[in-house]
Amino acid sequence: MGRNLVYPKHAANTVNREKQRATYDLGVIHSIINSSPVLHVSFSPGPSEPFPATLPMIGQMGSFDYPSAGIDEPLDCYVHGYVSSRIVNLARASKGEGLPVCVAASKIDGLVLSLTPFSHSYNYRSAILHGYATLVTDEQERLWAMELITNSVVPDRWKNTRVPPTPAEMSSTSILKIKVVDGSGKIRDGGPSDERVDKSNEELSNRVWTGVVPVWETLGQPIAAPENKVAEVPEHISSHVSRMNEHNQAYAVDAAVRSKK
């Protein structure tokens, strides 16, 4: 019943356009990050390189020190990478707080089709985090983060596979922990917004269809590998597939008819 925790507004994370769609709420931002199968992690590769580098990575929000922390409490962002990849090498070599990174996640919920091209839009949820990435060296924390990340692909998958990892597996994979400095999110939902002058143009509104095409991610029927020997698709997979499909479709359709921000 308390107040929601919000990220501080710095120059880097303050939303200046369509402010009514902005959020700094930890719970909302962390949920967008956690429900995104791919995070785009950007960093500067060094002074001799003009372009930022961006990697698609898998990651999750969590707190090793307070594992019971809720999604709306301060959390770190854990991402995994190959032990000798550039981002891991830069994080390992970084002095001070770590490698400065930006984590971005975006999800399209609908195509918003209006009377004029300029009022076309998407319904979407997007979030960014700024923070410092360091290499996790504590073995217990690495194992915990690997379980967290594996279970983000399919809940309970970790305990339904061959664990614990072998020493070779542990040494080939690195975990980066991003200590979050600030973040922001932006959400658009609802139907099209047109200018009054266009809405009152009868020729136009009798000719142009307006509305929303909802968009969501579908998980298909699981396809067994040729080597698979387990006859039935296990419950932890089949229930995830049906739960996600229901949830994703319901969100996109609800977003389409929600009153717009």
Add this chain to the structure above:
Amino acid sequence: MGRNLVYPKHAANTVNREKQRATYDLGVIHSIINSSPVLHVSFSPGPSEPFPATLPMIGQMGSFDYPSAGIDEPLDCYVHGYVSSRIVNLARASKGEGLPVCVAASKIDGLVLSLTPFSHSYNYRSAILHGYATLVTDEQERLWAMELITNSVVPDRWKNTRVPPTPAEMSSTSILKIKVVDGSGKIRDGGPSDERVDKSNEELSNRVWTGVVPVWETLGQPIAAPENKVAEVPEHISSHVSRMNEHNQAYAVDAAVRSKK
């Protein structure tokens, strides 16, 4: 019948991990960018800011000078933004070639579930481009790019709305043209890859289901806006919905059973 054009390999865009999945082919990379509803565009906000900035943007590959250029020929990346947004201001103020940016697009095609957590993976397509962003000032090129970008949401949408844009619309929207310096893509498909030692462990393979859950983006039934006056969903929208649904599902299912790279 000629050779495919490929991007030059610089330090910034050369893939070092899982090289067999890498591509430098212009046609493949441009197709991934064009089929992605959101591009993540990253840039450095300036010397006083440690973190790269990342924006979700809508964009398309195209050539204004050679509009008939194929997807596998040299193209620019056009993205649109609000006239006073930070990226537009930085591009406007940039000296020389323009603002250095990295454009990233990723698409998940399946959850790849293997015997061990460490062999879990996604089927995916991802691409990045490095290039210099400048503001498009030529009015004809701006109009052409706006049409290109609008039609990427739904083909033929431009001519099915109220065009041409008003002077107010033209002055509130900016188009950035990213001149591409290099790029790369990475594609993973096929079933799970497990280590021999795990595959020959009978207890394990009798217990753990392995295979792929295909993942694709679904477009739902169009939902008319309360103000809509056009009774039937027009053909340019309904055919796009059914074509994309067929195409997306077929790609994800094919990727799941394709021989893995």
